[in-house]
Amino acid sequence: MKIRRGDNVIVLSGKDKGRRGEVVRALPKEGRVVVEGVNRVKRHQRTTQVRQRAGIIDKDLPVAASKVALICPKEHTPTRVSYSFAEDGTKQRVCARCGEAL
Numbered sequence: 001m002k003i004r005r006g007d008n009v010i011v012l013s014g015k016d017k018g019r020r021g022e023v024v025r026a027l028p029k030e031g032r033v034v035v036e037g038v039n040r041v042k043r044h045q046r047t048t049q050v051r052q053r054a055g056i057i058d059k060d061l062p063v064a065a066s067k068v069a070l071i072c073p074k075e076h077t078p079t080r081v082s083y084s085f086a087e088d089g090t091k092q093r094v095c096a097r098c099g100e101a102l
């Protein structure tokens with residue numbers, strides 16, 4: 001999976017299409033990501049022994065990583081991710097369009 005925590009992404013489809021946000025959690029095993037403000041739902045919580053407050057809270061549910069695109073920090077536009085090797089031989093993520101390291 002090419003999306004990581006801390007990435008700024010744009011949603012490509014669904015009800016949050018066009019919305020931008022930061023990845024707060026990456027779930028590589030599921031191929032999903034949690035993006036700030038995306039797929040936000042209301043959850044009704046009751047009081048438990050550990051949680052004293054009941055009420056309605058906002059919660060962001062995971063979305064498929066294939067439905068979001070990384071925003072290049074240099075160009076500020078959605079892009080694809082490719083990989084290359086740095087001079088010291090380490091693998092790095094780069095913007096598929098401008099080659100900026102991510």
Ligand SMILES: [Zn+2]
Nearest residue numbers: 072075095098
């Ligand atoms: Zn770029």
